[in-house]
Amino acid sequence: MAEHHTVAQLDERALLERIFPRLGTADVPVGPGDDAAVIEAPDGRTVISIDTLVQDQDFRLEWASGYRSSGFDVGWKCAAQNVSDINAMGAVPTSLVISLTLPGNTPVRWVEDMADGLRTALHELGAERCAVVGGDLGRGAVLVVTAAVTGDLQGRAPVLRSGARPGDVVAVGGSLGRAAAGLALLEGTSGYGGMPPELQALAAAQSRPLPPLALGPRAAQAGAHAMMDISDGLIRDAGRLARASGAALALDYRRLDHFEAPLRQAALMLGADPRHWVLGGGEDHGLLAVFPPAAGLPEGFVHIGSVAEAAACPAEVTVDGEVPDVLGWDHFKG
Amino acid sequence: MAEHHTVAQLDERALLERIFPRLGTADVPVGPGDDAAVIEAPDGRTVISIDTLVQDQDFRLEWASGYRSSGFDVGWKCAAQNVSDINAMGAVPTSLVISLTLPGNTPVRWVEDMADGLRTALHELGAERCAVVGGDLGRGAVLVVTAAVTGDLQGRAPVLRSGARPGDVVAVGGSLGRAAAGLALLEGTSGYGGMPPELQALAAAQSRPLPPLALGPRAAQAGAHAMMDISDGLIRDAGRLARASGAALALDYRRLDHFEAPLRQAALMLGADPRHWVLGGGEDHGLLAVFPPAAGLPEGFVHIGSVAEAAACPAEVTVDGEVPDVLGWDHFKG
Known part of the structure; x- marks a missing residue:
């Protein structure tokens, strides 16, 4: 045929x-x-x-x-x-x-x-x-x-969104902001065909995302208290985990800013703020996980903040102590 | 709100x-x-x-x-x-x-x-x-x-389409043709509001079908050799079961014509042939099941034919020994 x-x-x-x-x-x-x-x-x-x-x-x-x-x-x-x-x-x-x-x-x-x-x-x-x-x-x-x-589940308990406790360590596994930068490039008017390979790689992060499948079971084995897929942006999804746990997540941008490095060229080209992609971009399908403070983080996770008492924080999620100006993606409102 | x-x-x-x-x-x-x-x-x-x-x-x-x-x-x-x-x-x-x-x-x-x-x-x-x-x-x-x-499955083996053997009894559980008659009524120009209750009941068979959920496990317990959901019409689905089993299904219309009775009023009104609804109509979600000849049929199933050697029949499915002129529904071609 x-x-x-x-x-x-x-x-x-x-x-x-x-x-x-x-x-x-x-x-x-x-x-x-x-x-x-x-x-x-x-x-x-x-x-x-x-x-x-x-x-x-x-x-x-x-x-x-x-x-x-x-x-x-x-x-x-x-x-x-x-x-x-x-x-x-x-x-x-x-x-x-x-x-x-x-x-x-x-x-x-x-x-x-x-x-x-x-x-x-x-x-x-x-x-x-x-x-x-x-x-x-x-x-x-x-x-x-x-x-x-x-x-x-291979005999393990499922890791829910609701298990974060004050004092726990907040961590991310996988990438942040790459798929959002890729989306902006795909929707921009610069021709895809003329883009350098590193920008085409960001577009590929949007069209062929790479969830870190080894990390979910590894976090569960390491005793993660809570975990979720970051599909709608770090801030929005952290808010969901915080709400489910009845706690607040206090993120530290100093620990996040290395995620900006691979996004800077695209941000410069598009006149965008890479911080917005890191905090608000979904679809990389990395993991947001919370671990007890005594345990070391399993390989592949980076420390990005800590769990606090909800009453002690101005919002469910703060970045450097402040309410972030980034919302992320609502699947339904689009 | x-x-x-x-x-x-x-x-x-x-x-x-x-x-x-x-x-x-x-x-x-x-x-x-x-x-x-x-x-x-x-x-x-x-x-x-x-x-x-x-x-x-x-x-x-x-x-x-x-x-x-x-x-x-x-x-x-x-x-x-x-x-x-x-x-x-x-x-x-x-x-x-x-x-x-x-x-x-x-x-x-x-x-x-x-x-x-x-x-x-x-x-x-x-x-x-x-x-x-x-x-x-x-x-x-x-x-x-x-x-x-x-x-x-409650510990039982699944009942597949592929287990029919020559000599087995072919049976139906649930209704045939009601949803197809209901579809014709809904798509017809006679106003739904003015229809008598028995015609509105046929329309309901299309919009709120009644799969006989007790009958699937009962057929499995009774030792059914093969079974499937009739969603695309008896003839088309019987052809699938016959093909999967490498056998032919010889149906006997004398055993099927009682399914016409509740459809006659609608057929008369629409100038349709109720036999086409019985043989070709899907979406009632009744069961087509095949049982070993020695076993009696479980309650709720009616005998409609027998399984024959594929080589002995002019088609995978025959009705009174002939190739039926009814095709049924192709989900994809519509």
Whole structure:
């Protein structure tokens, strides 16, 4: 079949036959093709989450900079943001089920690329036990990709948002601000094709994020009191963790400013403040974690502040003792 | 807040606070509000599936007949079609995670109704162990409701599509054709408001389907060789089961024609053939099951044919020995 064929020219069965061979084999009791899949839940529990990408809300097929999001990018991002939620519980991802809503003029090749992006992301992010075990296909006016993801706690307690206690150490694992800088570059008018490699790498942090999947289980093993995925920006997500814990997070910008270094060139080019990307940028899918003060931080985490009594602070989250002027991303208001 | 407010006037947190209290309490290790939920998987396995409803593809906010799909209808249908996939494996539904994509002008009241419809459907269908444990909210041009559902096999083997053997008895549990007749009525030009109650009941079979949740586990306990959800019409789904089993299904219309009786009034009014609804209509979410010949059928199933050698039949599915002229629904081609 020629490259320019669209999904409107195939029925459901024919399209599934194009997708599933690209996803590899799922080593599960029942994989794709039946009414439902069956996965192992070795410790008698299953972690589960769901996340959606909507065209023109969460990604664009064509950006102002001229960059075109490939199916590979969208498949990668779908896998990455879903497995990140499992990572944030201290668990290991075990399966994905995917629902695709496709406009009839979507090229079949785009859908095949999406399957490749899903599989490659799971492999390169280190989610080796995680496979696509099922899915659903339908038609719609815009592309919508939803995945539900499961995880295995390997006998450990889940690390919740609610366990931070005054005196605990606040830490970050992974990067901050890179995906936000990348978003600004993609939405800017400087042509993507002419950007130097270090700026293209920031754009890639937006379109193919790299959640640090080794760090979630490692933090759980190290006795983290609380943890969450930073998907909507450090300040907004720290506020959620603080609220869930009934405590305040006092962040120290001196410990955060090294995250600005890789963003300075993009900030200069766009006339932006890199501090806003560090504090307010989401979608890097790093981890915000809180550890008891006596324990050393596990490898991969950096100390960024401490947990305080809520009553002793002017806000749920402070930076250098002040209320930050950065809000971050509201998924719904956009 | 007044009834006419739209979701564009709320942020994610405020909207979630409107939805979650209506969903009841989930008796699970970790419920809504963290990065992911944690559910019990008592026999060391979890059944999982995903299904999406897209506005103007799977439901209409306003039909030609004047009927308006409520949020309650869409919530009910989302719950029903998802738990049906778990039922078809012989399992019991244990949790739902829901992703909602909402246009900004969606009334908040519509979303609250949807939550009510989800909860009421789970209760009235008998999915007592199943609760909504998590979700995701986002914006988009049309309403898209995706749910992933989990189930518990209670120590039994899953009942797959692939186990039918020549000589087995083919049976149906639940209704056939009612949802298809209801769809034709909703899309017809006769005003919904003026329809007699028995026709409005057919429309309800489309907007609030009633999958027979007791029958899936019962069929598994009775030793069913194969089973699936009839979501795309008896003939199409029977073809899938036949193909998965490497066998043919020989159906006997004499055993099916009693399904026509409740459809005759609608067929007469619309000039339709009720046989097409019985053989080709999906979305009742009844069960197609195959039992060994020696066993009696469990209560709730009716005998509709037998499994034959594929080589001995002119097609994967025959009705009274002939290839049926009814295709059923392709989710993707629509």
